[in-house]
Amino acid sequence: MKTIDYWVYLAFSAIKLFLFSLYTDTPFSFGFFLISLSSALLLSSWTLLIRARKRRWILLSLLALHSTLLISDVWYYRYFGDLLSVQLIPSMTQMNDVGGGFLSLIRWTDFLFFADFLLFLLFIFALKKSRTPAQKTNGKLAAVIATVGLLLFSAPLFMSIAKGERWLTGDATSNMREYYELGFWGYHGYDFGKGVVSIFRDPIPSEQDKVLLQKAAADISTVNKGEQPNIILVQLESLQTSVIGQKIGGEEVTPYLNTLKEEMLYFPSFHHQTHEGRTSDAEFVINSSLHPLRTGSVYTRFPDNTFAPLPEALKNGGYDTAAMHAYEASFWNRNTVYEHIGFSHFFSKKDYPDTEKIGMAINDEDFFTTSIEHMEKLKEPYFSFMVALSSHIPFEIPEDKKQLALPGYENELVRNYYHTVHYVDGAVEVLVEELKQRDMWDDSIVIFYGDHDSGLTEAGREMANKLDANGVTEQFELARQVPLWIKPPELTQGETVETVGGQIDVAPTIFELAGIDPGFMLGTSLLSDTERMVVFRDGSFRKGDVYFQPDLTTTPGTGECYSIESGEQIDGSACEPYIDEALDQLRVSDTVIEDNALEYIK
Template sequence: MDNRTIVEHNSQNTLSNIWLNIQKQWAQHWDALTFLIIVTAKVLYYGKEISPEYFNPIALQGPVVASILPIVAIGYLFKNNGRKNFFYTVNIIISLILFADTLYYRYFKDVISMGAIKDSFLLKSVSSSVLALIKSKDILYFLDIILLIPLMKIMKNIERKEFKFRLRFMVFIFIFSLGVGFNGKYIYKLSKEQPLLIKTMSNKLYLTKVLGNINFHAIDSYNYITNKISRSKKVPEARIEEVQSFLKEKGETKGINFAGEAEGKNLIVIQVEALQSFVVNKKINGEEITPNLNKWINKSMYFDNFFYQVAGGNTSDAEFMVNNSLYPAASGAAYYQYSGNTLNSLPKALKEKGYNTAAFHGYIEGFWNRNVMYNTEGFDNFHGEHSFELNDRVGLGLSDESFFNQSFEKIKELKEPFYSFMVTLSSHFPYEDAEGYGSFNVGEYENTLLGDYLRGIHYTDKQLGMFLDKIEKDGLADDSIILIYGDHSAIPKEYAEELYKFEGATNPTDLDWYQYQKVPMLIHFPKDEHKSVNNTYSGQMDVYPTLANLFNLPNKYMLGQDILNSTEDRVIFRNGSFTNGEIFYVSWSNQYYDIASGNVISETEELKKIKQKVLQELEYSDDILDYDLIKTYENKTQ
């Protein structure tokens, strides 16, 4: 045999040995490898189902595999037969979760969260039409489970080496560490790109698109459990009584001005996306930015020193404060963290007086956990995206024009008296829908974020004006209180220079920034009564107490104040900043400003006491929410 023949023979033997070794390793680990491949394929398939336009299998594959590896690692703690059964069982469970999430997405355009599962309200509306949501292709989630049965029988006859627990544990540690390490990298990257997303769980769908379904449910479960644990700690009885005394003292302030004036009237509240005061009564090239809002301000009671007070929950925080008069969560979103709490909400209080209550928002029902929280707050109905005909899109979703037109018809069907709570959408950051917004000459601000915003808010103002004109023409305004306010900032601080230029501010300070964070708030009375300007420094926390006075509702468990009967100007922000109308304390710089002069002033003992009271009030609000104290107080009175 020559050398060439020997080399070829050795090569064949080497290849044969490699192939035999591959077969041997496959036989040894076939269950783990099969599980990894099949589940990865299913999760990627689900990713395509919920995001066909932006599905990127290459980008999603990494976090999906990383999320499955810890499960694979757990399987190696079992002996061969137990591992096979473990993977088969977990495969069935994951398949059922993906199937349920798929049906839920088709109805709500969202992903099932722990809060959603806890609240039976979520699945009531789906259960009646679940068969209509199922498609023949859904069999792909379960087809492998059937096909694996003969494979499992075949593989049962193939001998596998049974490793000792020590070796299996080492394999567990290695694979688990690998999965957690890579997964941590993907989660950390997302937390840097969108710092509040993972804490607030505001956009569950986006989180799932980026990290995969398994990661979403792991993060969701972690947040839910940690929130439960933090709130399970027993509160000292003395603290419970201290908070209750504070609430009672605030509730004893009874309004004299306008007391019960709106009793029995309908209430229409409109929260306008990213509406800020700096656009009110302003023109560009001789054209008003918000002509309709300006018109209604002149025939309403207008509050020109009204601030948004939102925190990590952004839009949802504004809704939460207006309907509950409790401060936002210290971190994350109250709509997500406290959806299982007992709340003394505005819709609940009005329902007790015979009102029909309904919330309207033309976006995904599960966004900001609204479909859970609206039920908790006592709304009879929530008209979300699936309740509307999606016949026109501007910005993120259903256009404000279509939203107002369709909502008007739904409102007309409500039995009076009613409370309708409406949240607009089209003027949402980043204001990029130039075609949808239509023509509005923003002049020198063309191709800037501010210019895009001005065009977007001009569009929304037009739709708001047409809706209000309909309400007025229909005669509904004659027997309704209409309240309109902005929810949060329009211009992020990174674009502050554009805002300062628009306002003509030179050498702006932190005080200037805060002063530009005002949002419009108006209350329109029938027949344009009480039209005036109220200069009281106030905020979103004060809306419910003010309405409680007007509608003669109990003033319980509220931390805001009735603006129409307040004895002091007062706005407290979640970060500890505050103002009393004369001084403004900015927490991030620990500086006090004199509002009249704009100068920094030194801290006095009196100012220090005010700051301590502010922090104490925020702590009381946290206690009320963290320990569900309203439920405790309500149980005591029963």
């Protein structure tokens, strides 16, 4: 057969796409196979215009490139639940934010993606030995294959447009929806095109987006209603709710944090709303009451755009504002972003002693005690935002700090996660006791919260198995719930507050406690009686007892509805009234961030 090398190439490409779906546990429908095959035909048909001997080596190179992109997407998907994008390029220098944790994502079977390279290489040598005469180019066949590819690729797109589906008009909530609609190569091609267009695009919101924005807009003035308390906001790295109250082998993982329920308001149904920016997303959501981007981090993609952030409003209301993070000031572009959103001071690595490191930076205990010294130099009232680091993935901790026995746990990364969290628990105790001894506790608003989960919550793995959290709702709670403690000034008795909320609600809560009117905020105060909806970047949401999990293989608005209490799937009518509201909230947030849209309502 004159073109057998080309057909073998297509067969290997199709097998690898199936392997990708298998490794990522994503659907592989016949329609998805056809759309992916069509883009492969379009991208490779030109090779038939080249003589066979050269073509075979080109096809071998294409297989290697395909495998490299596939395996990279698999690893990225396992951590972020999304695919790589060219818009992540500004964030690539920050990838050590994940660090050695990526090693936990790699499995030896992943390298089967490159098996076709070896097999095709053997195939080339076998063809050489057969002394097959050099063939002419196949122009007619190339044209037919390109035409078939174009028809297969275009037909579902025209059908989607005819139905008025919005996914291709900038309304998608996740890259995965475009992946299912366009196929593997179609997604990456479309993503590349969007990346190029974004360079030249004039960021002006559409009329429809302006209407949504005006509807969501609040009074953006800042009003100081009286004497203001100091505010201490502490972000704890990778702290998920499952560790609070957890015992392993009879030992409490977080003995001190467990007792904080007695003197602070504790919110067990609080959720992180981060996406690909992880820690930087948590900071952004907490301080802006907006959602993270669906691709990349606001800190690296839109650091100079206009928001109505918490630090700026507090600063305008008379507060001295300071951010504290004992790592490189330029990491995640914090030195630029912190100043832009209203922090008057930024204490970074250079402002902390060179003491024992745990993980990326000095240990949390020394970080907290030094941060208190910085706070004492601020003018009152002050807003202090501390970002801790000791429990950062890959959870490296000295042997003498490992105080838990952890019987039954074999995964070293999981064991070290519990060890670092146990250490952080003790560091928080030191912080609270220091604040009390220096009379900085009683009259202040003090808040602790987890920035995101551990990244070790995947169903079927050790942590999920031990916690019996492999069902849909159990997985949601394990991966999304992070603890939150709030101490208003002069609180005399702690309380567990069952209110459902998310990180987007923290800034409005602080404004209420401080007696300052918030600016443009999508969240609502956790101290109000409002039954809020907690929306996540992929369009999923929780409202009260219901949890909606969208079906990203089709158009927005479809998915499955669950009861958190029972863990069972329930009738979709319980979720249906809120689906468009969730999508609109994401759209408003994207418009504010990407189109600098607050300029249009100020």
